[in-house]
Amino acid sequence: MAFATWIRHVALASSIAACASCGDDTAPETPSQPEGFADEIALATVTDLDPDPSVLEVEIEARTVDLDILGLGLPTTVWTYNGSLPGPLLRLRAGDRLIVHFKNSLPQATTVHWHGVRVPQAMDGSPPHSQAPVEPGDTFDYDFVVPDPGLFWFHPHEASAAQLGYGLYGALVVDPAEPEPEGLGDEVVMVLSDMSIDQTTGAMVPADQGGELGALFGREGGVLLVNGKQHPTLHARRGLRQRWRIVNAAKSRYFRLALPGHTFERIGGDTGLLVAPIVQNEILLMPGQRADVVVRPMGEDGERVTLTWLPYDRGYGSVEFREPAPLLDVALAGDTVEPDALPALGGGVAPLDLAGATQVSIALTQHNAPDGSLVLGINGVPFQDAEPIAAEVGETQIWTVTNEMEWAHPFHLHGFFFQRLDESGAFVEPVEWLDTADVPEKGSMRFAVRYDARPGMWMFHCHILDHADLGMMGMVDVRQR
Ligand SMILES: [Cu+2]
Known part of the structure; x- marks a missing residue:
């Protein structure tokens, strides 16, 4: 046990x-x-x-x-x-x-x-x-x-x-190996996903529906799920903190979340606690990403507030004709608990030492093969033809990931966390260990990574999994020095 x-x-x-x-x-x-x-x-x-x-x-x-x-x-x-x-x-x-x-x-x-x-x-x-x-x-x-x-x-x-x-x-x-501060709220783990289901028969819609165009956009299911349930109810004592630990397990869909009348205090993301909470009106989770947020559900006794999915503009055609959708009802009950201060998180991460770091530049690309079929790739090369990026254990690399396409791509690196840098090369504050980060359409994303140990061939790819399957995936070959 x-x-x-x-x-x-x-x-x-x-x-x-x-x-x-x-x-x-x-x-x-x-x-x-x-x-x-x-x-x-x-x-x-x-x-x-x-x-x-x-x-x-x-x-x-x-x-x-x-x-x-x-x-x-x-x-x-x-x-x-x-x-x-x-x-x-x-x-x-x-x-x-x-x-x-x-x-x-x-x-x-x-x-x-x-x-x-x-x-x-x-x-x-x-x-x-x-x-x-x-x-x-x-x-x-x-x-x-x-x-x-x-x-x-x-x-x-x-x-x-x-x-x-x-x-x-x-x-x-x-x-964590050491106990976390007490008073972060009653924990609820939420796995968000979506599914394509035929509403008249209940049959799962085949994954290749929509052909190349479906794959190019990234197929999203019309049935939104929280822990496998469609629009379920979570109960809450009014004013009493809950700690929602949320993962986006959908294959393509970004989850932009709002709880009307409420803010979220984000205390963590992909791993570990932040140095201090960040107050946010919304939470954005790209596929693969996690959020650790504290919520104080407020309202009248017996009222329900609805955690809502909002359209997120991840590029061409991604918000048109799309409406907010209910994800989860929070049913409020009991006397209101008076607020007290969130405990000190005691988290935070020291920035990587970038002295001597190697530069790596890649582009996320789209082209057509000679037979006319759609190919996504890294630097114009699909995964099956790709040469790995070379790295050594102990090496620090600074990656610039450029996106030439009309859609954003959630970049995911296996095996190693990274720290985001801005365009000038400064660390994005607060410094966080991440394994997934958004590369905006016609834009770029930079990060620093240190290959701490564990040599071998490691994947990186777009976490819109239709894109990964179309070839937007590569490898880092981490060699023992
Ligand atoms: Cu992608």
Whole structure:
């Protein structure tokens, strides 16, 4: 059993024991969320096969299952990890070991990629270099230590646009080795996604719908999901903080989120806490990206406020004729809890030392092959023909990623975090470790990366997975010095 699971059991047991004082009406009330406040969007769990508290050992099977996603009594055949959408929540502590006995019971080959986790290259789940695809009926053991705290996620890296679109994703929470400050709010992990489902039959729409044009735009599903549920309800004690840890697991869709009348205090992103919270009116999550935000739901007793998806302009044709859409209702209850100060986060990151850094420039490109078919690539070369970018363990590189296309691209680097730089080369404040960052249309994005260890061939690609599948993917060959 991993430590974090154990500590929650202990906390539950002690809160039951503490109820001996419940009859004492002089005891000050500790405000709490409504009973079962997040049950409707509870993530599935998985059995830990290892009694060692520093090891989480689980079995995960990729298989199809029929689920009533639309709530209309129509079965949708969803591709899942262990039969649930999303897959089970995996939770460990930084420094713990994760062992996943993976079995592929799908009709096609797949892998599991651990997005954002600094795994050894052989555990990265990204064929052809880190492993061969796991064929139907075959198994693969993933076994690695999770070094960094944060919300991460896992998904296939084989036919990834199709397989994510059909439902293959799950959340991985790594708690920090040292306890976090208390009072950040009651945690809710939210996996956002979308799905293309025929509304009359419940059938999953094939992933190649719309042909090349669909792929060029990046296919978005019309059914928006929070933890696999369409427009679910989350309950909240008025004024009492909740900590929403959100991952965008959609294959193409950007999630621009607003909660009318509310602000968000962003306390983290892809990994770890910030040095101080950032107050934001909206949250923007590109595919693959995470946000760690504190919310104080406010309003009348019995009122519902709706977390809403807003159109985001990621380029040509991306906002026209598109309306805001409800994602999640927050149902308010109870007396209002008076605000108190958010605890000091104590996070933050030192900027990388850029002395002697090597410059790398790449362009995200689009062209037509001689046969007229659409090709996306890096520097005009699709992934299958690409030469890797050379790097050495211990080297620091400054990348300039230029985007020549009419659409923004969410750039993702495997295996290593990076720090954003602005056009002048200064660090973007606050300095953060990221694994995914937006490259605006007809614009560029710069970052610094240090290859700390772990030699091998590492992927980078657009996380609009239709684009990655069309060739917008490359490799960094990190050699031992
Ligand atoms: Cu793209």
